[in-house]
Amino acid sequence: MYLLITTNLLVYFLELHNPHYYLLNYGLIPALVVKGKNLHTLLTSMFLHDPFNIIHLLLNMLVLFFVGDDCERSIGSARFLAFYLVSGISAGLFHSYLNSASPVPTIGASGAIFGVLAAYAVLFPFRRVIAFFGFIPIPLPAILFVFLLVFMETTYAISGGLPYVAHTAHLGGFISGVFLALLFGPKKEVTEES
Secondary structure: OHHHHHHHHHHHHHHOOOOOHHHHHOOEEEHOOOOOOOOOHHHHHHHHHOOOOOHHHHHHHHHHHHHHHHHHHHHHHHHHHHHHHHHHHHEEEHHHHHHOOOOEEEOOOOOHHHHHHHHHHHOOOOEEEEEEEOOOEEEEEEHHHHHHHHHHHHHHHHOOOOOOOOOOHHHHHHHHHHHHHHOOOOOOOOOOOO
């Protein structure tokens, strides 16, 4: 988890020197990926974030920090890294398939983060997380919190709300995360804590 956070931060500051170059060469362009071109961007795009909106990076890294540690301890560091990368790549593939004509570059770790959130909900369904509705903090079981996030993302994807957010990538990461969490499962010595 710390390696992933550090890598994302370093890439962000590197990206500031020439955002246009990184976006065009390392951002995921669905229309190219579905043609079998620029497949490296399935990996590289998940380490890029909007250089003009640091909130995008900070929110992703905060979620990874708060839920990634428990997931990593549960499934092990090597499997967690593989889990994160496969969730992110799956998110990119899902997004590309559903937006196959799009020439718009897609960037961000959100697909992989949604995979980690899915794992957290599978591995620790009744652990309390703090959800903010406006400025009001409300403790919710992880499974309910993640269900609400996925419901919201599905609604946005169908309605076209917030058009500059890759909602289908979030959903692809989530779907992948559920299957991978069930496949990997926790290490034997890890048990559920409320």
